[in-house]
Amino acid sequence: MERTPEPDHPIHDLIHKRWSPLAFADQAVSDADLRSVLEAARWAPSCFNDQPWRFIVARREQPDEYARLLSCLVEKNQSWAKSAPVLMLSVAHLDFAKTGKPNRHALHDVGLAAAQLCLQATALGLSAHQMAGFSQDRARELYAIPDRFEPVAAIALGYAGDPNQLPDDLRARDRAPRTRLPQAQLVFSGTWDHPLE
Numbered sequence: 001m002e003r004t005p006e007p008d009h010p011i012h013d014l015i016h017k018r019w020s021p022l023a024f025a026d027q028a029v030s031d032a033d034l035r036s037v038l039e040a041a042r043w044a045p046s047c048f049n050d051q052p053w054r055f056i057v058a059r060r061e062q063p064d065e066y067a068r069l070l071s072c073l074v075e076k077n078q079s080w081a082k083s084a085p086v087l088m089l090s091v092a093h094l095d096f097a098k099t100g101k102p103n104r105h106a107l108h109d110v111g112l113a114a115a116q117l118c119l120q121a122t123a124l125g126l127s128a129h130q131m132a133g134f135s136q137d138r139a140r141e142l143y144a145i146p147d148r149f150e151p152v153a154a155i156a157l158g159y160a161g162d163p164n165q166l167p168d169d170l171r172a173r174d175r176a177p178r179t180r181l182p183q184a185q186l187v188f189s190g191t192w193d194h195p196l197e
């Protein structure tokens with residue numbers, strides 16, 4: 001926790017504790033815990049309750065499936081994510097299921113589901129690390145993802161491991177202080193760029 005400064009305002013401990021590790025322990029995630037993190041995602045709010053999220057899951061216990069999902073990641077991400085016992089890919093349905101009209105908030109809602117997944121993981125002592133670095137084309141091809149469904153993010157899930165198992169550059173990243181922009185740059189009132197007072 002020493003990498004994480006105190007928040008400027010009080011936040012829930014779960015949010016404070018969540019982070020994205022690069023090293024994962026050689027410890028399996030139980031079926032029950034995996035189902036719980038996916039259940040947390042399932043209960044996310046969404047525009048018109050359309051639930052546009054889908055998740056493709058691969059566990060190390062199924063080596064072919066695991067290798068398939070790992071092969072979608074860019075090399076740099078493969079180099080550390082291969083230590084995670086579970087890999088996932090989130091996918092967004094870009095059209096509303098009921099009307100077939102474009103859902104402008106599909107990616108937003110998949111992000112919400114992913115956030116809930118991450119916090120449930122934290123509550124269970126697990127960690128999730130999301131990744132933009134993967135090939136959408138490869139994922140689409142390997143998993144026969146239909147048109148109007150968009151691969152959004154890969155997610156590595158497991159127990160945080162010993163950063164000493166990482167090469168120097170990744171270890172430095174894993175140990176670097178965590179930073180956030182101040183609220184004054186993020187939260188406005190009255191007009192654009194005018195910080196909330």
Ligand SMILES: Cc1cc2nc3c(=O)[nH]c(=O)nc-3n(C[C@H](O)[C@H](O)[C@H](O)COP(=O)(O)O)c2cc1C
Nearest residue numbers: 018019020021077129130131132133134152153178
């Ligand atoms: C949508 C998304 C894409 C990301 N892509 C990558 C990635 O490809 N590789 C990586 O190592 N980390 C990736 N990250 C992790 C971020 O770098 C990390 O969340 C950020 O630095 C804040 O650190 P924290 O999660 O430990 O608070 C991604 C995170 C998100 C939410």
